[in-house]
Amino acid sequence: EVQLVESGGGWVQPGRSLRLSCTASGFTFGDYALAWVRQAPGKGLEWVGFIRRKAYDETTEYAASVKGRFSMSRDDSKSIGYLQMNSLKIEDTAVYYCAREKTGLDFWGQGTLVTVSP
Amino acid sequence: DIQMTQSPSTLSAFVGDRVTITCRASQSISSWLAWYQLKPGKAPKQLIYRASNLQSGVPSRFSGSGSGTEFTLTINNLQPDDFATYSCQQYSTSTWTFGQGTKVEVK
Numbered sequence: 046e047v048q049l050v051e052s053g054g055g056w057v058q059p060g061r062s063l064r065l066s067c068t069a070s071g072f073t074f075g076d077y078a079l080a081w082v083r084q085a086p087g088k089g090l091e092w093v094g095f096i097r098r099k100a101y102d103e104t105t106e107y108a109a110s111v112k113g114r115f116s117m118s119r120d121d122s123k124s125i126g127y128l129q130m131n132s133l134k135i136e137d138t139a140v141y142y143c144a145r146e147k148t149g150l151d152f153w154g155q156g157t158l159v160t161v162s163p
Numbered sequence: 164d165i166q167m168t169q170s171p172s173t174l175s176a177f178v179g180d181r182v183t184i185t186c187r188a189s190q191s192i193s194s195w196l197a198w199y200q201l202k203p204g205k206a207p208k209q210l211i212y213r214a215s216n217l218q219s220g221v222p223s224r225f226s227g228s229g230s231g232t233e234f235t236l237t238i239n240n241l242q243p244d245d246f247a248t249y250s251c252q253q254y255s256t257s258t259w260t261f262g263q264g265t266k267v268e269v270k
Binding site: 049080082091092095108109144150151152153155156 | 164209
């Protein structure tokens, strides 16, 4: 069974950093790109970015709203993806989801809440 | 970036109804569109990929159509479990975007 589990969320002050993890199971993690998507309270889904698989040099793409502050990485040997979030802003408050990319996002985790507040 | 506009924002319906949600892209995305179902506290679920392909395990009352800039998600014979929020997503370029979502609520 394909599973994705996010962890690392919590409360953080503006300007600080946080790293989220996405632990995968039930499939060959290294065969897929991994995306991050967020949903702010009362808002729709917002694509954050994705990291391609090793065959594509693990290159990354980011939304303009997070470019230069967020970075993604992956450890295929552990089946874990990471979202490093720096210089956090109040508007980064959201539930963060990781999702497997295959013709869109075919499997998602349940999300982890990040609250950025003084 | 490509903008995705969904309509309506909210839709009220009865069990058994047929409902249609529209998603418009600001430029052509060919058929690079997916639809998702969102429920509070649960992992989002992909319903449709490549505009009209039903994801494995999704009931056949869900269907998608369209290409270019206009797309629709149709739910036939609406079931109690279908009251949720639906969101489209384009993956035509290397920067992806979602529609703002459509909430399907009980009439």
